[in-house]
Structure formats: structure tokens, C-alpha cells
Amino acid sequence: MKILTVAGTRPQLVKIGAVSRKLREKFTEVLVNTGQHYDYNMAGVFFDELKIPKPDYDLGVGSGSHGKQTGEMMIKLEEVFDIEKPDVVLVYGDTNSTLAGAIVAAKRLIPLIHIEAGLRSYNKAMPEEQNRILTDNLSDLLFIPSNIAMQNLHREGITEGIYNVGDVMMDAVLYNAQLAEERYNLSDYGLTPKQYILGTIHRAENTNDVNKLTAILKSFAKLDKIVYLPLHPRTKKLINEYGINDIVDASSNIKIVEPISYLEMLLLEKNAYAIVTDSGGVQKEAYFSKVPCITLRDQTEWTETIDLGWNKLLNPLNEDLSIALDNINTGEDIYDAYGDGSAADEIVRIIEEKFIK
Structure with missing residues (x-):
């Protein structure tokens, strides 16, 4: 067949x-x-x-x-x-x-x-x-x-x-997590375990709205930890088109880098203090990695991660990311929802x- x-x-x-x-x-x-x-x-x-x-x-x-x-x-x-x-x-x-x-x-x-x-x-x-x-x-x-x-x-x-x-993403994470650790070293990225926030932004609901994208970058700039931000090419282009790249330039903690491989992402997810994302897949990878996640959306298709306390939804226009991160917890010690x-x-x-x- x-x-x-x-x-x-x-x-x-x-x-x-x-x-x-x-x-x-x-x-x-x-x-x-x-x-x-x-x-x-x-x-x-x-x-x-x-x-x-x-x-x-x-x-x-x-x-x-x-x-x-x-x-x-x-x-x-x-x-x-x-x-x-x-x-x-x-x-x-x-x-x-x-x-x-x-x-x-x-x-x-x-x-x-x-x-x-x-x-x-x-x-x-x-x-x-x-x-x-x-x-x-x-x-x-x-x-x-x-x-x-x-x-x-x-x-x-x-x-x-x-x-x-x-x-099947759990299958993939279990198969590839060990390979990621064998191939890459966190120090190569200038990062220390649990001392940085890993961020991703790519969804249209955030990137097509100049006010939302501005609010997200300003929220990142206020944080007291490094925000390591592998940036989708389209998001990077829109930041320049909107003329809000000065927010990044003026900040001392936002580190924008080129897109990274899946194995690199697994390593950075596992060692992050927290993850801030609008990606559906990254929400689950955070859950599998036992790392708290803040999701920059009003809804999520992965409601189990919310119910178990590992994920929190946040609207950057009217909620404070720094307060949300200060109040994150590790949720219930349950990992078999998927x-x-x-x-x-x-x-x-x-x-x-x-x-x-």
C-alpha cells in the first residue's frame, strides 16, 4: 500500500x-x-x-x-x-x-x-x-x-x-532529547541553565498587529533575565517595517538570533527558566520538558497544559508579563496527558x- x-x-x-x-x-x-x-x-x-x-x-x-x-x-x-x-x-x-x-x-x-x-x-x-x-x-x-x-x-x-x-510529538521529544544533549552545549549560546527566558513569536494574531508586537517586545525589555529570541524571518521583517526595532536596540536583555534547529530548540527549552511563546508545539515541548510556559494568546488548543498548571495564557496588551513570570509555578507533577x-x-x-x- x-x-x-x-x-x-x-x-x-x-x-x-x-x-x-x-x-x-x-x-x-x-x-x-x-x-x-x-x-x-x-x-x-x-x-x-x-x-x-x-x-x-x-x-x-x-x-x-x-x-x-x-x-x-x-x-x-x-x-x-x-x-x-x-x-x-x-x-x-x-x-x-x-x-x-x-x-x-x-x-x-x-x-x-x-x-x-x-x-x-x-x-x-x-x-x-x-x-x-x-x-x-x-x-x-x-x-x-x-x-x-x-x-x-x-x-x-x-x-x-x-x-x-x-x-506523536512526545515520541519525537523522547527520541531526540538525548541526541540534542550529545550534539550541543548550552555554553555555546552564552547561556546559563535556568537563567534565561526562551521566546518565540510568529503567529499572525501577534505579528500582524503592530500594537501587540510592540507590547510583546516592551514586555521582554522589562524583564530582569536574558530573553533569548530565535526569530522567525517574517517576524523580523515586520519589526523592521513597523519601525519598532529601536525597542530591541535599546534593551540590554533581548538577544535576537537566527532560527535554530529542532535539536537546539529542545536543548534551550529544557534549560530555560521559563518559555514565552505563541507556538502550539512549543507549549507542549515546554510541558514535556517540565518548564513553565506563558502563551501569548487568548486561547490554546492544548488546554491540558493549562488545566495541569504548566501553562498560562497572557494578552500582552493588558497583562504584565513580568508579574506573570514572577508568579509561575511548576503545576501538578503529571506528564501523561498526551x-x-x-x-x-x-x-x-x-x-x-x-x-x-
Whole structure:
């Protein structure tokens, strides 16, 4: 059986690293990288560091408006589908790559598998939320990471083909954390364990709003610890376009660096005093690393991290980040909300059961 996997962003490539190793023991996999993350440090380096199979197709779509980007992906994916004639299509998460793969598969009546299904922030203004809802409704097999995801799907009337397998990101973290420590040393980054804040900013709800992005940078500048900030190229560009780079220039504690590899990120997450992010994946990695997290959003799809006390939502326009960090705690000593790290094995077992007669 031939499975065509569609991905294109950094978090998706991490998950592929966990699943493809198991998938290829049983099936033929064709890997398509849409190129949604086009910076080598954000995507290409994964294939070297994490032993991810090289893509069979690299569509090179790059950035653009949501409609243009998704449409271009769909056009190029149709060409790949014509060549490969897959039996099943597999997508991950909630990106434009996810939605493009899902729509093309559905239009061609090819069974669709969605890994990381059932997540909801209940904010339909978020492109990711739109992508989640549409993809889940088109999918034949929905692999979910938690019980809350099951409840979300049932609430929307989706009751068939759902399997709680745990989170493949936990598989990836367990597999790669040791490798990160072997390959990198924190001192190479000029950092001391538990003496810095690790930050990431990339979501449109923060970067497209000059007032929010300004508030975030000003919040960072007020902190009494180093803020180590690997910056998404688009965010860096907007900071310059908005003319707010003077906030960074005037601060003594904000250290902006180029995007770093996944293994480097794991090392920096594990050793941070706290993590401040708007990334869904980083929230979970903080939880897996037992590091408190402040999420610069009004909602999160990873509600378990909030319920267990490891994560706090914060609006930078009307809440003080420094006060939130002063009051962080380590939450409940529970780490199994997303399974035990065997999600990939379970996914492969179920796919074989459903599609191999």
C-alpha cells in the first residue's frame, strides 16, 4: 500500500521523524514537502539532524497570502497525485499544507488520515482553527492526542474513525532529547541553565498587529533575565517595517538570533527558566520538558497544559508579563496527558488493521 504524506512546516517535519520510521516498516511512503517553511534552519536541517527521509517531492511554495499559498500547494499536489496515485493520504496538524493535502485527497476520493486531529482553540479567526475544522471533517481516520480532542470532535458530530493514540510529538521529544544533549552545549549560546527566558513569536494574531508586537517586545525589555529570541524571518521583517526595532536596540536583555534547529530548540527549552511563546508545539515541548510556559494568546488548543498548571495564557496588551513570570509555578507533577510516547506504533497498527485486508 502506498501512503502519500504531505507536510511543509517545522513542527510537521518533527512529527514525520517520529512516524515515518515506523510507517516504512509496513508500507511504501511518498513524502511531499510543500516548502511552507523555506528557511534551511527552519526546515532543511531537520532532514540532516533527525534522520528524516528526504522528501520525494519538494514543491517549494514558500510564503504568500493564505489563499495564494494554499491554492499553489493544491495545484502542485494534484500533479504529484497524478504521478504517484496514492492509496491513502496522510496529513499532520493545522497548517495550510494540511488543508491543501486534505482538500486534494477529498476531491479525488482518496482516504484521508489526519494526525493530531480534534484540537480546538474555538477562535475561528485563527487560520489554524479553520484548517483544523475543515481537515477533521474531511478525514476518514482521525488520530487524536488526548481525551479532550475526542470531546471536541463529538461536540461537532464527528464520531467515526477516531482513535486516541497519544501525541506523536512526545515520541519525537523522547527520541531526540538525548541526541540534542550529545550534539550541543548550552555554553555555546552564552547561556546559563535556568537563567534565561526562551521566546518565540510568529503567529499572525501577534505579528500582524503592530500594537501587540510592540507590547510583546516592551514586555521582554522589562524583564530582569536574558530573553533569548530565535526569530522567525517574517517576524523580523515586520519589526523592521513597523519601525519598532529601536525597542530591541535599546534593551540590554533581548538577544535576537537566527532560527535554530529542532535539536537546539529542545536543548534551550529544557534549560530555560521559563518559555514565552505563541507556538502550539512549543507549549507542549515546554510541558514535556517540565518548564513553565506563558502563551501569548487568548486561547490554546492544548488546554491540558493549562488545566495541569504548566501553562498560562497572557494578552500582552493588558497583562504584565513580568508579574506573570514572577508568579509561575511548576503545576501538578503529571506528564501523561498526551500518552506514553508510543503513538507512532499505535498509528501504524491501526492503519494496517483498517486498510490491509
